[in-house]
Structure formats: C-alpha cells, structure tokens
Amino acid sequence: MYRYDEFDATLVAERVAQFRGQVGRRLSGELTEDQFKPLRLMNGLYLQLHAYMLRVAIPYGTFSSKQMRKLAYVARKYDRGYGHFTTRQNIQYNWPALVDVPDLLDDLAEAEMHAIQTSGNCIRNVTSDQYAGAAVDEVEDPRPYAEMIRQWSTFHPEFSFLPRKFKIAVTASEHDRAAVKVHDIGLRLYKNSSGKTGFEVIVGGGLGRTPYVGHTIREFLPKQHLLSYLEAILRVYNLQGRRDNLYKARIKILVNAEGAENFSQLVEDEWSQIKDSGVDLPPEEMKRINAYFSPPSFEALPDTSEALEAKKLENSDFARWVRTNTSAHKIPGYAIVNISLKPIGGVPGDITDVQMETVANIAEEFSFDEIRATHEQNLVLPHIKKDDLFKVWLQLMAAELATANIGLVSDIIACPGLDYCTLANTRSIPIAQRISERFADLDRQEEMGELKIKISGCINACGHHHVGHIGILGVDKKGEEFYQITLGGSGAEDASLGEIAGRGLSSDQVVDAVEKLVGVYREKRQEKERFLDTYRRLGAKPFKEALYEAA
Incomplete structure (x- = not known):
C-alpha cells in the first residue's frame, strides 16, 4: 500500500x-x-x-x-x-x-493523504486496476510500478508545468479494468513469447472534445527501463506539445499530428540519450517499493465454501449479490467484493460519512484493512474469505451499500454536470437517476447482462461517454438541454469510441431512448452476447431505426 x-x-x-x-x-x-x-x-x-x-x-x-x-x-x-x-x-x-x-x-x-497532483497541468493521480494483487488474470501486481511513477512524477522539476494535464494508467491483466487505451500513457504489463515481463506502451489516448484510442509506440519495454522511457515521452511532449491553444495541447493531438510511427521514433531518439543516465531505479530501490505491496497473510482454505453455498440457497437476494458483485480471487477460498455506489435513484459515486465508516469497519475486520476505489465510481474490498461473504453482505445491506448491479444497466458513470460544474451545459445526475429508476428491476437488469452507460454533461467527457456501450452527451441548444446518444464504445481491452446515433434528444426523450435501444438488443441478441457484442455484430442500423422510428 x-x-x-x-x-x-x-x-x-x-x-x-x-x-x-x-x-x-x-x-x-x-x-x-x-x-x-x-x-x-x-x-x-x-x-x-x-x-x-x-x-x-x-x-x-x-x-x-x-x-x-x-x-x-x-x-x-x-x-x-x-x-x-x-x-x-x-x-x-x-x-x-x-x-x-x-x-x-x-x-x-x-492520515497520510493530500490533494497534490489532482489538478493543474501536471501528471495527475496515477490509476491502476482495482483488483491489483487479487486478480486471477494478472501477471503480477501493477501497483509497485504505479508507486514508482507517483514518486518519480511528484514535483518533478521538468514536468510540473506541462502544456496540459497528463494521465497515466497501469494494468497487468488480460482484461483491462484500468482503461489504459484512453489515457495519455497506458501501460500494460505482460509476458512476451520469451517469458520475459515488460510493458506495452500506449500513448495518445484520451476523451474530451477530440477523443482518441491510444497508439502502441513500443510493443515491449523491459520493466527495469520504465521511468527512463516515460521521461523520454514526457520530454518530447514538453518540448513539442502545443501551448498556444488549450484545446490542442494534449499529447493525443501531438501523437496524431506527428503520426504514431514518427512520434515513437522521437521518443526512441530521446530515450537513447537518457536511458543510461540513472533515471531508472536501482534494483534495491525497486525491492523496497515491492515490499510495500507484499501479499496479506492469506489462510490455506478450500476454494468451495459450504457455508457460502448454504446461505445462497437460503437467501435469493444474497445469491444475486454474490453473482453480480463478487469476482474470482487468485487465492482459493477468497473473493473480491465490489461495493456499488449506484443505488437505484441515487447519485453515482456519492457516499455518506456513515457509509464510509461502515466500509472502513468491514475492511478492517474482513479485508486485511484494504479498500480500493474504482474508475467506475464504486469501491472494492479486495480480499474477503468466502466464508465471510454473508456477514459482509448483511453489514452492507444495513448501510444501503448492497445494490446488486455491478456492470449492469444501472451501474452508470456520470459526471457532476450542471448541478455542480461551471463547464457543464446540461445535467447528468438526473438523467442517471431516471435511467436507474426505469430499470430498477434487478431481475431484468441481470437478465440483460453487462451494459455500460456513461453520461457527460459537456464535451469535456468527464463521464467517459465516448467509451460507453451507450454514451450520453449533454449539449445546449438555445438554452435547452439536449442529449446526443453514442453507441458501441468500450474502455476495456477491446477499446473503441462510440458512434453518434443521430440528432440530439430532449431530456424527456432520453430514458425512453435507452429503453428502445435495450429492446433492440434483447430482441436480436444471440446466446451470451452483451449489448456491445450485438451492436458490433449488427451495426448501427437497427438501433438507429428504433431510436428515431417516430421521426
């Protein structure tokens, strides 16, 4: 930690x-x-x-x-x-x-917390996989590398005033839960065909008014060279990034103006000058940082819990929560618990002081004192014994934190929108609340399967609408709030930007529009297809037709 x-x-x-x-x-x-x-x-x-x-x-x-x-x-x-x-x-x-x-x-x-590097034209808070250290599919824990980047970037004299804000994400799993392809720099730790562990380096992703999926500029970077290579990227950006135009200052604009191949060569040339200059950490320092993330003292447990199976048979609500809100853990007998901060009709991502203390108490008693925040505005308890899941669920239920909707239609990402933000031109929160209320039936949600809705109140895309299976972007039209629908986006390993479906819809039309899109999916899906899979197989036409059939 x-x-x-x-x-x-x-x-x-x-x-x-x-x-x-x-x-x-x-x-x-x-x-x-x-x-x-x-x-x-x-x-x-x-x-x-x-x-x-x-x-x-x-x-x-x-x-x-x-x-x-x-x-x-x-x-x-x-x-x-x-x-x-x-x-x-x-x-x-x-x-x-x-x-x-x-x-x-x-x-x-x-409590060893601060607000440094959460805003401004600097390297922002480095993000990672919320299942790090517990994920079944990870090569190794990516957080030591995120910590290296944090230490390296904090008050770095050369990068304290960049052309624009800069975001880095790190993952080490086959399934990308950190959205690395839509970051300024995304790092994917993996083993190559020779069995060596290193990073795929992805640069130039980002959302906002000019969205891009990032480009791989290096297929394999030996992990011991991570910091010097990042320094080379930041040097190229610092020297060549636009400072004359706020909207063209992100590294994604530079990468796409230069072309990924040429940008990669600029970085390689810069790296050749500094790779042996002592920027990278010596092995003993890396060992010290790795020690911060030593695994907890897990017990040797059978992977099947008879107590858990009995409670699932006794209580259907608990059984549903286990299906939707828990994930496989790499240690037998343990599970990863996802805590939804998306109650039906609630504000996505909000949590009260009393609920915070409940989560703290549960983590201290049941999860080796660890909590994770996710980029999808939820929380995670990474290490829970399967035998303890029912006790944890009861406490979450009492705190109204046990909504069984992780990854489902009501697990919506939404920016604060016009309720708080000076940049927004429409409201996001009321739209999210109304959609979750329309799809309040948890049986129906589970039957529909994974469906990621993401809502932004303006073109800055703080709600990540570009990478929603269904994205909703608020736009102002002569003082009235309208919403543009995008379809087919993804922020995962299959990253893609959503396509604009058509003209904007009024606030009163948005929830019905989502209902129509879901109707097409349910009618035309094949076995085990997600909404995204059906959309990609059929294309936009049937969805657009349903959306604008009355026009």
Whole structure:
C-alpha cells in the first residue's frame, strides 16, 4: 500500500503551510481570484458553480480503513456529510469553505493523504486496476510500478508545468479494468513469447472534445527501463506539445499530428540519450517499493465454501449479490467484493460519512484493512474469505451499500454536470437517476447482462461517454438541454469510441431512448452476447431505426 516516507511528510506539510498563506491573502483581497487560481489548482481546489470543490488523491485507488475514517470525518466537519468518488480513483468534496481548506488539508495529512497532483497541468493521480494483487488474470501486481511513477512524477522539476494535464494508467491483466487505451500513457504489463515481463506502451489516448484510442509506440519495454522511457515521452511532449491553444495541447493531438510511427521514433531518439543516465531505479530501490505491496497473510482454505453455498440457497437476494458483485480471487477460498455506489435513484459515486465508516469497519475486520476505489465510481474490498461473504453482505445491506448491479444497466458513470460544474451545459445526475429508476428491476437488469452507460454533461467527457456501450452527451441548444446518444464504445481491452446515433434528444426523450435501444438488443441478441457484442455484430442500423422510428 502507498506509504508516506520522510520526504512525503515534509513536502505535504510544507505545501499545506504555503497554501494557508495563499488562502489568507485571497481572503484578505490581496490576491484576486485570477491570481489565486493557479495556486489553488496546485492544491486540488476548484471553483465550481456554487462553491469550491476539493479533490483528494487516492494513489492507484488503494487506501486503508484509517484513511476512509478520515475521509468520513472530513465529510462531516467540512462538507455536507458526503463525498463523491470520481473516475480518477479520487474523492471530491463539493462544499468546503475556502477559509477551512488549509485545516482540512492538515487533517488529511494526519492520515497520510493530500490533494497534490489532482489538478493543474501536471501528471495527475496515477490509476491502476482495482483488483491489483487479487486478480486471477494478472501477471503480477501493477501497483509497485504505479508507486514508482507517483514518486518519480511528484514535483518533478521538468514536468510540473506541462502544456496540459497528463494521465497515466497501469494494468497487468488480460482484461483491462484500468482503461489504459484512453489515457495519455497506458501501460500494460505482460509476458512476451520469451517469458520475459515488460510493458506495452500506449500513448495518445484520451476523451474530451477530440477523443482518441491510444497508439502502441513500443510493443515491449523491459520493466527495469520504465521511468527512463516515460521521461523520454514526457520530454518530447514538453518540448513539442502545443501551448498556444488549450484545446490542442494534449499529447493525443501531438501523437496524431506527428503520426504514431514518427512520434515513437522521437521518443526512441530521446530515450537513447537518457536511458543510461540513472533515471531508472536501482534494483534495491525497486525491492523496497515491492515490499510495500507484499501479499496479506492469506489462510490455506478450500476454494468451495459450504457455508457460502448454504446461505445462497437460503437467501435469493444474497445469491444475486454474490453473482453480480463478487469476482474470482487468485487465492482459493477468497473473493473480491465490489461495493456499488449506484443505488437505484441515487447519485453515482456519492457516499455518506456513515457509509464510509461502515466500509472502513468491514475492511478492517474482513479485508486485511484494504479498500480500493474504482474508475467506475464504486469501491472494492479486495480480499474477503468466502466464508465471510454473508456477514459482509448483511453489514452492507444495513448501510444501503448492497445494490446488486455491478456492470449492469444501472451501474452508470456520470459526471457532476450542471448541478455542480461551471463547464457543464446540461445535467447528468438526473438523467442517471431516471435511467436507474426505469430499470430498477434487478431481475431484468441481470437478465440483460453487462451494459455500460456513461453520461457527460459537456464535451469535456468527464463521464467517459465516448467509451460507453451507450454514451450520453449533454449539449445546449438555445438554452435547452439536449442529449446526443453514442453507441458501441468500450474502455476495456477491446477499446473503441462510440458512434453518434443521430440528432440530439430532449431530456424527456432520453430514458425512453435507452429503453428502445435495450429492446433492440434483447430482441436480436444471440446466446451470451452483451449489448456491445450485438451492436458490433449488427451495426448501427437497427438501433438507429428504433431510436428515431417516430421521426
């Protein structure tokens, strides 16, 4: 797990003290909001529609019960009793008062947490697979490499003011749960045909107003050279990235302007100059970081739990939850538990202070004190004994955290939209709530199978609509809220960008539109096909026809 060392503790304490002075100057009027803006962004503080918003870093989505309890405390003391988990494995607070933010950051520091590199034109919080260290299909735990990148990138003098924000994701599994192909840099750890472990390096992915799936610029990078190769990529970007146009400043624009082959050669040329200069970690330092992620002391257990099977027979609701919200663990007798933060009619990603404390208690008692945040705005308890699943479910049920809908139609990603965000031009949250209410029947959801709906309130695509099986993008038309539907997107290993279905629909039409699309899928699917599979097999035509049949 991520650990503070003496350097982390010092730099966070110094940054909080520095920011306290900056906030004082803003409150006194010595600084204007425009002058204060770059200073607050360096500390994870945004000015949203109604109030300031603070984004707190959770490196590669891994945190402890102590840290979760501190997040609950912050929600009670400084906010309105809740937090919001984001698609970057972070947590946001929507209502802190500016005068309180330095004290809030001091409190977070007590639990080894901060808001550094959660905003601004820097390397943002590095994300990874929420099942890391537990996944059946992983080559090895990818989090040590994410931690290497965190340490390397924090306050890196050359990359503290890039042309634009920069996002890196790391996975080590065949099934991509980290969306590496739609990141500025995606890293996939795998074994090549010679049995050696290294990285596929994918560059130039990203969403927003100009979405791209990333390009592989190196098929195999020996893992001991990771940092020097990343440094070469960032140097090329820092030198050649556009700084004259905010909308053309991301590395995806540079890669696609240069062409992947030419960009790859630029990186290789730069790397040849620095690969032996000491950027990469020595083996003993890598060994030290690996020790942070030593596996828990798992018990030797049979893989089949008689107690679990008996409880599933006794309780159909529990049996459904086990089917939908648990995943296979690489250690016999254990399971991965997914906690849905998408109750029917709820706000995707929101969690109350009381619910945070419940999760902390469960993790401490049953999951080796580990919690994970996911990029799909849910939580994970990575190491639960199968014999304990019923006890865990009962506690989650009592806290209203046991909705059995992971990966189903109501497990929706949605940005805050016009309810909070100054950039948004439509609401996202009410659309997500109405869709989940329309498909509230869990039997129906399970029968439909995996269906990923993703909603953004503007072209910046914070709701990842481009890679939704069904994507919904809010657009403003002469002061009215309309929604554009995209179909066939994926953020997984089969990454693809959704195709625009047609003209925008009014707010009143969106939920019915989703119903029509689901109807086509259910009518025409073949055995075991997901919505995405059916769409790819049939193409857009039958879905478009159903969507606009009354036009």
